[in-house]
Amino acid sequence: MIVYHNNSCSKSCALIELLNKENQPFQTIDYLNAPLTVDQVTELVKMLGGEPLALIRQKEEAFTPYKGKELTDKEWIEVIVKHPILLQRPIVIKEGVAVVGRPIEKVYELMNR
Numbered sequence: 001m002i003v004y005h006n007n008s009c010s011k012s013c014a015l016i017e018l019l020n021k022e023n024q025p026f027q028t029i030d031y032l033n034a035p036l037t038v039d040q041v042t043e044l045v046k047m048l049g050g051e052p053l054a055l056i057r058q059k060e061e062a063f064t065p066y067k068g069k070e071l072t073d074k075e076w077i078e079v080i081v082k083h084p085i086l087l088q089r090p091i092v093i094k095e096g097v098a099v100v101g102r103p104i105e106k107v108y109e110l111m112n113r
Helices: 010-021 038-046 061-066 073-080 105-111
Strands: 002-005 027-030 091-094 097-100
Touching: 002 010, 038 073, 038 091, 038 097, 091 105, 097 105
Parallel strands: 002 027
Antiparallel strands: 002 091, 091 097
C-alpha cells in the first residue's frame, strides 16, 4: 500500500499508527516535501474515480483565490500541484485503487480487498 501522508494532519498520523498496529506493509509519500506532478495527480484522480475538485480541501486558506471559480479538470489538477496543501489526506492506494482515508472504514475496506 501507498499512503500520501501529511505529518501535520492528525487523521493522516492516526492512519499510519493504525497500519503499523495492523502490521500492514506500506510506503509513505510526504507530498508536501516531495510535491506531486500533474501526471501523478491525474493518476490519483483516475484511481479515486472522481473529479479533481473532490480532492481539494476547500477550507484551506490556499483555496481562497479559487473559491467560486469554474476551472477545467486539468486546471484543478494544476492547482493541486501548485498548492499541495490542498490535497485531501490521507490517500491510500492498494492494487491500483485509491481512497481518501476518511472515514477510516474506507481504509479497512481497501485493506480487505
